[in-house]
Amino acid sequence: MNTGPYSSEEVKKYIEEQFIPVKSECFWDKRTDLMKRFAVKWTPTLLVLDAEGGEHHRVVGYVPNDDFLAHLELGLGKIAFDRDRYAEARDHFQAVVDRHPEAGATPEAVFLHGVAGYWKTHDAKSLRRIYDTLSARYPQSEWARRSKPYAQVPL
Amino acid sequence: MAEIKWEREFSAALERAKAAKKPIYLDFWFEG
Numbered sequence: 785m786n787t788g789p790y791s792s793e794e795v796k797k798y799i800e801e802q803f804i805p806v807k808s809e810c811f812w813d814k815r816t817d818l819m820k821r822f823a824v825k826w827t828p829t830l831l832v833l834d835a836e837g838g839e840h841h842r843v844v845g846y847v848p849n850d851d852f853l854a855h856l857e858l859g860l861g862k863i864a865f866d867r868d869r870y871a872e873a874r875d876h877f878q879a880v881v882d883r884h885p886e887a888g889a890t891p892e893a894v895f896l897h898g899v900a901g902y903w904k905t906h907d908a909k910s911l912r913r914i915y916d917t918l919s920a921r922y923p924q925s926e927w928a929r930r931s932k933p934y935a936q937v938p939l
Numbered sequence: 940m941a942e943i944k945w946e947r948e949f950s951a952a953l954e955r956a957k958a959a960k961k962p963i964y965l966d967f968w969f970e971g
Contacts, residue, residue, distance in 0.1 A: 796943050803964035806952040807945045810969040818949050819967065827969040835956040837949075837963065856964065863962055 788828070789852045798853060802860065803832075832859025840866055847888070854880050854887035858896075865896060870904040873897075891925035894918055898931075912937035 789795045799805050808818050810827050818824075822831060822839065832841040832855075841859030843852075861876030877900065880893035898914030901907070911934040918928035919935075946952040949965070956963050 790943060799943055799964055802962070804952050804956040804959065804961050805943050805945050806949055806963055806965045807947060808949065808965065808967050810967050812969070822965075822967070824967045827967055827971075829967040831963075831965040831967075833956075833963040833965055835953075835960055835962060837953055837956075840962075859964075860962065 788846065789849045792849050795849060795853060798856060802856065804835075830855070832856065832863065834863050834867075850884050851887045851889060854884035854889040854893070857883070858889045858893050861893065861896060861900075865900055868903070870900040873900045874904070885921075891918055891922040891927035894922065895927045895931060898934075908934075908937045909939055912939055 790799075808816065810816070810819055810824060815824075822829070826844055828844070828846065830843040830852075831839055833839055840862040841855065843855045847855060857876055857880045861873045861880065864870075864873035864876060874897050877893040877897035880887070880890055881897070884890055894917050895914055898910050898917075901910035901913075911931075915928075915931040915934040915937075918925060918931050922928050946955065952963055952965075955961075
């Protein structure tokens with residue numbers, strides 16, 4: 785069994801507080817219905833789902849504890865974002881940035897924080913701030929490249 | 940702290956999630 789991040793007290797507490805946790809064993813020679821339902825092709829595959837079972841975030845492969853916690857918080861933000869609850873989404877994305885500044889998921893959180901800000905206010909400066917933050921703090925990330933068009937937005 | 944109380948049946952997890960209004964964290968693992 786992959787115990788990985790689950791040996792961390794911080795991870796255990798976060799999962800117990802925030803989620804209904806489910807483990808599902810994979811069998812490659814006889815794929816389970818749940819593997820088929822979520823098109824699981826490798827392990828570990830970690831999903832953040834809403835209470836109706838809809839998928840909002842996926843991680844494939846090993847991630848260290850800090851990245852793991854960042855992904856879980858990002859997933860919570862994406863549930864709120866996908867349901868147009870932009871203020872709640874921004875709180876989660878900001879928490880990723882504040883608590884896990886070095887995590888691999890953080891540039892995506894910066895990006896979505898800005899997009900949620902745009903949908904909340906319709907102020908394009910929110911998009912420019914995405915570019916400014918990503919180009920300054922995470923210039924090598926794919927999300928910095930995705931934000932490049934927003935460099936043209938005047939502040 | 941106690942271990943995580945994992946649900947093993949997805950249908951049961953869905954029922955719990957709806958009742959508690961909580962999201963689900965689903966870990967697909969493989970005993971390699």
